[in-house]
Amino acid sequence: xxxxxxxxxxxxxxxxxxxxxxxxxxxxxxxxxxxxxxxxxxxxxxxxxxxxxxxxxxxxxxxxxxxxxxxxxxxxxxxxxxxxxxxxxxxxxxxxxxxxxxxxxxxxxxxxxxxxxxxxxxxxxxxxxxxxxxxxxxxxxxxxxxxxxxxxxxxxxxxxxxxxxxxxxxxxxxxxxxxxxxxxxxxxxxxxxxxxxxxxxxxxxxxxxxxxxxxxxxxxxxxxxxxxxxxxxxxxxxxxxxxxxxxxxxxxxxxxxxxxxxxxxxxxxxxxxxxxxxxxxxxxxxxxxxxxxxxxxxxxxxxxxxxxxxxxxxxxxxxxxxxxxxxxxxxxxxxxxxxxxxxxxxxxxxxxxxxxxxxxxxxxxxxxxxxxxxxxxxxxxxxxxxxxxxxxxxxxxxxxxxxxxxxxxxxxxxxxxxxxxxxxxxxxxxxxxxxxxxxxxxx
Numbered sequence: 001x002x003x004x005x006x007x008x009x010x011x012x013x014x015x016x017x018x019x020x021x022x023x024x025x026x027x028x029x030x031x032x033x034x035x036x037x038x039x040x041x042x043x044x045x046x047x048x049x050x051x052x053x054x055x056x057x058x059x060x061x062x063x064x065x066x067x068x069x070x071x072x073x074x075x076x077x078x079x080x081x082x083x084x085x086x087x088x089x090x091x092x093x094x095x096x097x098x099x100x101x102x103x104x105x106x107x108x109x110x111x112x113x114x115x116x117x118x119x120x121x122x123x124x125x126x127x128x129x130x131x132x133x134x135x136x137x138x139x140x141x142x143x144x145x146x147x148x149x150x151x152x153x154x155x156x157x158x159x160x161x162x163x164x165x166x167x168x169x170x171x172x173x174x175x176x177x178x179x180x181x182x183x184x185x186x187x188x189x190x191x192x193x194x195x196x197x198x199x200x201x202x203x204x205x206x207x208x209x210x211x212x213x214x215x216x217x218x219x220x221x222x223x224x225x226x227x228x229x230x231x232x233x234x235x236x237x238x239x240x241x242x243x244x245x246x247x248x249x250x251x252x253x254x255x256x257x258x259x260x261x262x263x264x265x266x267x268x269x270x271x272x273x274x275x276x277x278x279x280x281x282x283x284x285x286x287x288x289x290x291x292x293x294x295x296x297x298x299x300x301x302x303x304x305x306x307x308x309x310x311x312x313x314x315x316x317x318x319x320x321x322x323x324x325x326x327x328x329x330x331x332x333x334x335x336x337x338x339x340x341x342x343x344x345x346x347x348x349x350x351x352x353x354x355x356x357x358x359x360x361x362x363x364x365x366x367x368x369x370x371x372x373x374x375x376x377x378x379x380x381x382x383x384x385x386x387x388x389x390x391x392x393x394x395x396x397x398x399x400x401x402x403x404x405x406x407x408x409x410x411x412x413x414x415x416x417x418x419x420x421x422x423x424x425x426x427x428x429x430x431x432x433x434x435x436x437x438x439x440x441x442x443x
Contacts, residue, residue: 006031006082006160006191007056011073011281011317014047021047022070023216024279024319029161031078034187036202036223037195039212040243045195048212049086049163052193056161057081073281073317084161085154089169089195093146099134103153121156125185144175148182155186162186164194168201180204199242203227211235213257214373216294216319231276232293233264254371258295262370265292266399269411283314287383289416291391294319296366296376298391298419300383301327308332312339319375324365326380326390344369348386351421353428354393356435362390363397388412388419393432401437405430 007029014022022044029035029052037045051070054063059080062071094102104114115134122128130152133145141149147167154162164183168176180201186192187207196202202209206223211234219226219235230236234257265275278293287300297320302311315323316339325331328347336343346362348354354362369376380386392408403411408429412419420426 004030005078007052007075007077009051009055009072009075012048012051012070013072014044014051014068014070016047017067021215022051023214024317025051025217026220026279027052027210027217029191029193030208031160031191032187032189033207034183034192034194034205035208035210036206037193037210037212038197038199038202038238039218041197043212044215045212046165047215048210049165049193049195052161053084053086053163056084079160082160083158084163085158086163087150087154087165087167089166091146091150093138093141095139097138099136099138099141099149102138102149103134103156107157117156118152121152125152125155125182127152127182142175144171144178147171147175147179151179151182151186155190159190162190162192164192166195166197168196168198176201197242199239211238214255218257218261218294233260233267236260254367255373258370258373261292261295262398266395266403269395269414270399270403270407272414274414279318281314281317283310284318285311285314285383287416288314288318288377289383289419291395291415294375295370296391296394297378298383298387298416299377299379300387301325301331301379301381302336304381304383308335309339312336312341315377316340320377322369322374322376324362324369324376324378324390326378326386342374348380348390350381351385351424353386353389353422353425356432359393359428359432359435363394366394367397382418384416384418385421385425388416388421389425389429392420392429396429396432396436397440401433401440403433405433408433 005028010026012022012025013020025048037048039045056077057080059077100111100115103118104111107114122131130148133141151167168179183192183205194205209220209223209226210217211219213234219230219232226235230239237260268275276293278290285300288297290297302308321340322342322344323331323336324344326346326348328349330345331343333343346358378387378390392412396403396408409420409426
């Protein structure tokens, strides 16, 4: 791992009991700078911070505490255990304690020694005016003074990593900017991870951004690039609205995030470009191709060129939880289930298109999978003719009549030149174009 990287986790999953709340997260923390965790409430930001906190203390890749458990596939933590501290949102004030006692509590050093180190720290961070407040009761501190003390105490004890959960929550704009200024100075000497719902503060603070939606990373990268021109439709939606509407627990209706990702794919292909990749795993089969990142892909049948278990492990590592099998032989459901993958079956003879009734059923089936938040890989045998045809007809369906059959063929072959193998498959896509335009009304 590069000397500039403090911590790297790849393929991070987390659960509370039987409920998985993080799915295949990749996160890299530099040794210095601020990383902002963004996204709607309940999307997994606090769980991700908990995982970062826990894995910063060990080289183990699987951890469990009570109902919480987490694991990651690859990565490293430099010099674990890291010197780290986590500041919770609106931390409670201890009663009967001065500010200085708050800093001294739990340390072996004397109050005089701690006081001297605080003079140096406060001067370095341009917070000298807070020195006199060390002798006040913490209950007498203003809200912003208490937040600053909590962050400074964490900084005093953690030279590697600070984790801050909504540190400006409930503060006025002026007070919040004072906290932002302190965090900015601290980020020059250590890694900071911050959870915030305040887009403008994240813009001022962060060098790196991780945007979460439904427990998955939907965009990540340099903050300047994200705030100037997000690469994804989901990122654009977040900056415009400050949130990403999430999938309901009931599974009724497709999430706005999934709709954004599908729309992004259609717009990208319509512009003559190749859609961006979703999550990649080194064990993925060679013919694996993302169509809608982290939602829909095409692939050859697991086990075509190597042992099926290896292919299934790669698909699982990329977040695939459903296989849609188009061959004439059902895939081994029990084997797939060992890797947390469900199997769907819609047989189509080799080198032929589906029937019109099958095509409509396939679109309805894929709509249902998208509404349930599933991550689907469509496969035939080689992952070319039938696979490309079904993916093409589904994107025609989602384009709501805006794509011709020829458009769909060209679009699919931008992703994989081998997709859609026979003349009959091309002819069918043109016929499906006419069926959509004459018989389907989109709302």
